[in-house]
Amino acid sequence: MATIGDVARVAGVSRSTVSSVLTGRKYVSPPTRSRIEDAIATLNFTVNSRARALATSRTMTLGLVVNPSDTHHVSTAALYLVSLAERARSKGYLLTIFAGDDGVREIQDAHASKVVDGFLIMEVREDDARLALVKAERIPAVAIGMPSDTRDLDAVDFDFSGAGRLAVERLHAQGATRVAFVCWPAELYRLEATYAFRAREAVETLAAELGMALETFECASEPREMQRLLTSILDDDSYNGLVFHNDAAAPILAELLARSPRPGLPVTGLCPARVSYDHWLPFETIDTRALESTWAAVDLLVDRLRKGGKPGTRLLLEPVIVGPHPSGREVR
Amino acid sequence: MATIGDVARVAGVSRSTVSSVLTGRKYVSPPTRSRIEDAIATLNFTVNSRARALATSRTMTLGLVVNPSDTHHVSTAALYLVSLAERARSKGYLLTIFAGDDGVREIQDAHASKVVDGFLIMEVREDDARLALVKAERIPAVAIGMPSDTRDLDAVDFDFSGAGRLAVERLHAQGATRVAFVCWPAELYRLEATYAFRAREAVETLAAELGMALETFECASEPREMQRLLTSILDDDSYNGLVFHNDAAAPILAELLARSPRPGLPVTGLCPARVSYDHWLPFETIDTRALESTWAAVDLLVDRLRKGGKPGTRLLLEPVIVGPHPSGREVR
DNA sequence: CTGAAAGCGCTTACAG
DNA sequence: CTGAAAGCGCTTACAG
Numbered sequence: 143m144a145t146i147g148d149v150a151r152v153a154g155v156s157r158s159t160v161s162s163v164l165t166g167r168k169y170v171s172p173p174t175r176s177r178i179e180d181a182i183a184t185l186n187f188t189v190n191s192r193a194r195a196l197a198t199s200r201t202m203t204l205g206l207v208v209n210p211s212d213t214h215h216v217s218t219a220a221l222y223l224v225s226l227a228e229r230a231r232s233k234g235y236l237l238t239i240f241a242g243d244d245g246v247r248e249i250q251d252a253h254a255s256k257v258v259d260g261f262l263i264m265e266v267r268e269d270d271a272r273l274a275l276v277k278a279e280r281i282p283a284v285a286i287g288m289p290s291d292t293r294d295l296d297a298v299d300f301d302f303s304g305a306g307r308l309a310v311e312r313l314h315a316q317g318a319t320r321v322a323f324v325c326w327p328a329e330l331y332r333l334e335a336t337y338a339f340r341a342r343e344a345v346e347t348l349a350a351e352l353g354m355a356l357e358t359f360e361c362a363s364e365p366r367e368m369q370r371l372l373t374s375i376l377d378d379d380s381y382n383g384l385v386f387h388n389d390a391a392a393p394i395l396a397e398l399l400a401r402s403p404r405p406g407l408p409v410t411g412l413c414p415a416r417v418s419y420d421h422w423l424p425f426e427t428i429d430t431r432a433l434e435s436t437w438a439a440v441d442l443l444v445d446r447l448r449k450g451g452k453p454g455t456r457l458l459l460e461p462v463i464v465g466p467h468p469s470g471r472e473v474r
Numbered sequence: 475m476a477t478i479g480d481v482a483r484v485a486g487v488s489r490s491t492v493s494s495v496l497t498g499r500k501y502v503s504p505p506t507r508s509r510i511e512d513a514i515a516t517l518n519f520t521v522n523s524r525a526r527a528l529a530t531s532r533t534m535t536l537g538l539v540v541n542p543s544d545t546h547h548v549s550t551a552a553l554y555l556v557s558l559a560e561r562a563r564s565k566g567y568l569l570t571i572f573a574g575d576d577g578v579r580e581i582q583d584a585h586a587s588k589v590v591d592g593f594l595i596m597e598v599r600e601d602d603a604r605l606a607l608v609k610a611e612r613i614p615a616v617a618i619g620m621p622s623d624t625r626d627l628d629a630v631d632f633d634f635s636g637a638g639r640l641a642v643e644r645l646h647a648q649g650a651t652r653v654a655f656v657c658w659p660a661e662l663y664r665l666e667a668t669y670a671f672r673a674r675e676a677v678e679t680l681a682a683e684l685g686m687a688l689e690t691f692e693c694a695s696e697p698r699e700m701q702r703l704l705t706s707i708l709d710d711d712s713y714n715g716l717v718f719h720n721d722a723a724a725p726i727l728a729e730l731l732a733r734s735p736r737p738g739l740p741v742t743g744l745c746p747a748r749v750s751y752d753h754w755l756p757f758e759t760i761d762t763r764a765l766e767s768t769w770a771a772v773d774l775l776v777d778r779l780r781k782g783g784k785p786g787t788r789l790l791l792e793p794v795i796v797g798p799h800p801s802g803r804e805v806r
Numbered sequence: 807c808t809g810a811a812a813g814c815g816c817t818t819a820c821a822g
Numbered sequence: 823c824t825g826a827a828a829g830c831g832c833t834t835a836c837a838g
Contacts, residue, residue: 143586145831156809161833168834171807188586192533193831195524196814203570210556223555224542227571236589238535238570239559254475254520257568365754393725393753397732421725422697477815488825493817500818503823525815528830 144185152181164189203236204443205258207248207272209265210241222436226262229440235259245272253281260443262286262436266297268334284443286436287336288458296446296453298439302337302412305428305461306344309385309410310352312426312463316408318383320355322375324395325387328360337430341387341412354383361388368394376404386411386425396421415464429464476517484513496521535568536775537590539580539604541597542573554768558594561772567591577604585613592775594618594768598629600666616775618768619668620790628778628785630771634669634744637760637793638676641717641742642684644758644795648740650715652687654707656727657719660692669762673719673744686715693720700726708736718743718757728753747796761796 146164150157155174162168163178170178181187195201206226227237238258242248245263249272252258259282263272266287276283277294285292288299313321323345325331330338342358349356361371368391375381376398384407386395392413399409409425411418418427438457446453478496482489487506494500495510502510513519527533538558559569570590574580577595581604584590591614595604598619608615609626617624620631645653655677657663662670674690681688693703700723707713708730716739718727724745731741741757743750750759770789778785 143588146833147831157831158810158833159808162808165833169807174808186586188583190528190831191587191589192524192527192531193814194833196522196528196816197831197833199524199814201524208556210560223571224540224573227573228542231572231574236570236572238568239555240563240568241556241559242563251520254518255523256475257523365752369754390752393728396725397729400729401733420697420722422701478817479815489815490817490826491824494824497817501823506824522815525830526817528832529815529817531830 144187149181153178203258205261207240207263233444284439286439296455298457300431300435301458302340303344306341307348308461310348312410313383321383322381323358323385384409389413393421428461476519481513485510535590537593539572539595565776616771618771628787630789632762632767633790634672635676638673639680640793642680644742645715653715654713655690655717716741721745725753760793
């Protein structure tokens, strides 16, 4: 493998001059530059990223911190990993995955060993030790999720509160008075996963304000349980509205509604457009914009890394209604 | 951040001795060792991975090469990214994602810039330029998929041929004589994605041998198309058997069968147990063991990296029948 | 506009 | 058993 020294020799210049054209941080006269470029081409030279990382103390890679057990519920998040990597790459960064039960340890280790420049933290909780760590240690990071306290923290998320309210409004406008709210497993609310409890809070609060009778059903993660719960709700004629926030149960709800449609029951779902599309959900859905929010997080982190500055940006993506069957829309 | 020099000073030894305890490649007397360990603890020292990588010329990270457009079809693969990262980490490696339309370029660049030690190549095709590259350049890599020619190549996959045969046998044993075979979109066969065409070849060949009438239906990737195709097949009473190999269409088939069950129609599916479980597929399924095969690929690559040796290992995972509704089994 | 020198933080023969 | 020295392949002030 050719090194910068080889290039310098072939081009008849010093190593620093080669480095100058490589980094582009210094003016190099056109003739010298082109001699160097020729040498690079003939030697098929590529900068050694390890050496560069050591010299610059930047690795040009982002760490994605996920909790492997949470991913079980939020497996849609996994769908976006590849897109995240593409997004990062388009900005000159690589993406490496940190999946460990103890995210704090992962971040500490990775930061101490200087293996990445910053972190994207997924499946954020209201009281999240990982966020406390990055704040305290001033580790570059952005939260994908929205805890209440975002002082000194960069955070990006879909507006789950707004979406919860919008869902209730939609049903209210259709005359719903007795509404069932099917949501995630109880565990996620115990953990206070922000995407779960923000939506729930909004749904329950607005329903109360509007004088609607709302019943909340935490939905277990076993298909059998899901089916039992959903069947009992669909069979209960007293409901005239359903708010649905559980990506994992979406295919089963679609199945049940396909088996016995309930045209008189307005349903509004919250899930990524991709889920709505793949399962062809037969009801309107508020796109939780999973892809866009993770992209925005990448953009924000890269920006912070490049320009520095104090964290504290809070970015919330607006709810958008899609479907039923948004097959006309570009979805991935 | 403390460096190895700081540790050496505090412990009153040379930097090389510190390095010896860090790498564990040299004997260090217990007293010296414990002085060094104390110093490491009090200084909260962590090896700088960039410096180590430069010195050892190993990065301790694996590159996962995926094709972002294929992932659309094989989105289940994405489900396993996190697990792959965990598996790699358990062996001391990090995992970074390379998602680009031109996998060859990705690999070349990453290899030249020495950003990873080896590659896991997903969604392998029969005639795959990425594999040609790693063979020619002797780049450490393992294919997740099984091309016909595996000379000088490490390859791991689920036995899609065996599974195709098994599926046909199952239906044959149940007296099926006129069988519909629903498979992936035509595009995947044009590309000769090995998991797709191996299964298909096996299904078609064995059905012919057994004198069964088999009709193959390539299934588009739009839900609407899927539904149309599946409906027309289910409505056609002349079929008395169905082989189903299309993870993406699984939820829709489940939906249709839920709506109008066809107890007289034996169905055998090929898909990851996870898909069968999540969608609660109402028919038996041959688990394509996606998680296990990717794990095996990690293990093989790490082994190759550690022990060296000529590539040429060919590992095929045996088909296993699960379901219907394998809810009793541990699935992730 | 270009180059010589020092430095990034490790590891690894090589002496002793 | 331990240490001094060279080297991994870059970048970056600093001179000139």
